[in-house]
Amino acid sequence: MFDPQITPVTKSQYLQYLRCKNAFHLVREGIIPKPLTSSYGGYLEWGDFLQLCRSQFKDSASIDKTLEREESIQKTQEWILEKKSIFHAHLRSKPFVSTVEYLEYDPDREGWILWDFRPIGSVKQDILRSFYFHKKVAEGMSLNVIGYKLIRIQTKYIFPGGPIYPEDYLLIEDITPRMESEWGTREEEWKPFLFEIERTNEQTVQFSFLDSKPSCRSLKSCWSPSHCAEGKENAKEIFDFRDSSELAKQWFALGYNSYESVPDSELTPIQKIQKQAHISGKTYFDRNAFESYLTNVTKTVAFLDFESINPYLPLYPSTRPFQHVPYLYSLHIWDSETDTLTHKTYLHEDVGTDPRLAVITQLQKDLPEGITIFSFNDFFEKLIIQETATAFPEFLEFWERIKSMFIDLAMPFKKLWIYHPGQNGKASLKEILPCFSTESHGGLSIREGQDANYQYLRLIKKQVTAEEKKRVLEDLKAYCKLDSYGLFLIYRMLLERLSVI
DSSP, X not given: XXXXXXXXXXXXXXXXXXXXXXXXXXXXXXXXXXXXXXXXXXXXXXXXXXXXXXXXXXXXXXXXXXXXXXXXXXXXXXXXXXXXXXXXXXEEETTEEEEEEEEEEETXXXXXXXXXXOXXXXXXXXXXXXXXXXXXXXXXXXXXEEEEEEEEEOTTOOOOSSSOOHHHHEEEEEOHHHHHHTHHHHHHHXXXXXXXXXXHTTOOOOOOTTTOSSOOSOGGGOSOHHHHTTTOGGGGGGGXXXXXXXXXXXXHHTTOOSTTTSXXXXXXXXXXXXXXXXXXXXXXXXXXXXXXXXXXXXXEEEEEEEEEEOOSSOOSTTOOTTOOEEEEEEEEEEETTTTEEEEEEEEOOOTTSOOHHHHHHHHHHHSOTTOEEEETTHHHHHHHHHHHHXXXXXXXXXXXXXXXXXXXXXXXXXXXXXXXXXGTTOOSHHXXXXXXXXXXXXXXXXXXXXXXXXXXXXXXXXXXOHHHHHHHHHHHHHHHHHHHHXXXXXXXXXXXXXXXX
């Protein structure tokens, strides 16, 4: 019998426990709120993906998602007794509850098969752990679990246009053999979790960042440092050291709590650069490295940034699941001899059509020949152009002409040829830009690439009003423009430090 006074433990809580025992307890005890999920996500496509998955099964019952949990559990139990296969089955076994995407009854073997539907390209550990959690709950209800199956995405699928046929797009995988081969590993994870549930019995738990195993790898990602490292919350900066990983945790255990406190003997050359920059408050700059890095840069240079969508349900012919499809670029062109800065941009506003041809056509017109092109992590920009030119072969010559002209402006920051204390160990454009200019993404409505992706996908899915569409389009252009303008500011700053201009 399930005790309603006991707070049920869910699959997501179990997975959180495996990542960090402290976070599991802090949220379960209501000491800190569960962090909110980001405003963007794959749920825009989930309904269509779910429909494709469910089309593989006939004559199955389905739990209505509008039902309360108790009603869903009761209805599931009724149908289990009738040996019906059930979509969105709600299982409960003290003190656990779980929701299985599909609970299939196999009359020949008189047992139940657990199914999961995931819009992913490969099997991750959390999927196996999720199946194990479902298994424990199902077996607690005396169900005979005989198999585990997963529906995921066939990543080699090329969308031909028209309807997506499940038999081509979906990959149905029986992972029962893998589950069985890893029983030992799953049991080693489960036993301590079960012991922890029984040991604490919803009583207050003492928290320690060091004693928690498994635990956060860094105080920087800790949900509540004031609980996990009471009195040492401000020691987070030692976790800013580049490439420190578990070393930072060892330093923390030794009592180091700042950049200054870690002895040079324990630091790599890059970490010593960081330490000195933070102690002195001055920017580190490797002049020799930059002189070599900028040797072949042309007098007129371009700064290019793309925004793209990467839907797992392909929208345009000859695209794959998760392929990045460009819909917007911002291009700043600077003539260093005349100190003239020109801005070009293209945003594909006809959201009902494939943006790739229009994007690459306009880019070819806007980008002068024979000039250096700076991008931040230029692998992304080059991949976008290469894949688009492959889809539209008339642009292959354009791609061949410009691909050698790219320079990655992220490289100097990754290699620490330059380091500002305000970076706090980070090397992303959004962290770097405020350190070297008065510009920042903080005042924008869209501040991250993932959000830009999501907002444009909302336009495609027609989830906005006409007025909102206009605002979103302007926000997208502003976000992309600041990215390419930020590259210009950083490049100019580097030249000033080299006393070239």
